[in-house]
Amino acid sequence: MKIAAYGDLVQQRIQDNYCPFCEEPVTNYLDQNDTAYVMSARAPYKSDHVLVCSKSHHGSMTQLSTQELVDIRSLITKRNQILYDKHGELVIFVREGSVWGSTGKTVWHLHRHIVPHLTIHCGGTQADSDARVFMNDEQY
Numbered sequence: 265m266k267i268a269a270y271g272d273l274v275q276q277r278i279q280d281n282y283c284p285f286c287e288e289p290v291t292n293y294l295d296q297n298d299t300a301y302v303m304s305a306r307a308p309y310k311s312d313h314v315l316v317c318s319k320s321h322h323g324s325m326t327q328l329s330t331q332e333l334v335d336i337r338s339l340i341t342k343r344n345q346i347l348y349d350k351h352g353e354l355v356i357f358v359r360e361g362s363v364w365g366s367t368g369k370t371v372w373h374l375h376r377h378i379v380p381h382l383t384i385h386c387g388g389t390q391a392d393s394d395a396r397v398f399m400n401d402e403q404y
């Protein structure tokens with residue numbers, strides 16, 4: 265079976281109105297509770313990159329119930345401990361906004377990434393990140 269390039273796959277899924285996180289087989293869950301689950305990223309940035317997803321189809325944190333937020337937090341905490349013990353360095357993030365927008369979001373269904381050893385560079389490079397302006401009290 266041919267493995268599709270991720271960008272092509274995302275574009276096809278948008279055209280088909282297909283949500284991969286609503287269709288993920290339960291047998292692929294690494295962990296779950298009443299309203300959320302953890303899965304390995306299918307297009308990982310790094311080894312052991314996982315996603316924490318709500319079971320309901322929501323695109324923004326503002327749409328999540330209190331119980332969903334509690335359940336997601338619980339799974340993030342558990343998975344964070346497992347991955348931190350293994351890797352010692354993690355980045356946890358969520359993208360809000362549109363698919364193909366400025367954040368790089370490719371699936372509308374809200375999900376948190378937990379990625380070992382990921383470096384976030386402002387502007388795309390370490391040099392750009394190091395060149396950021398640190399505001400003094402007057403500017404701030």
Ligand SMILES: [Zn+2]
Pocket residue numbers: 283284285286287320321322373
């Ligand atoms: Zn969905």
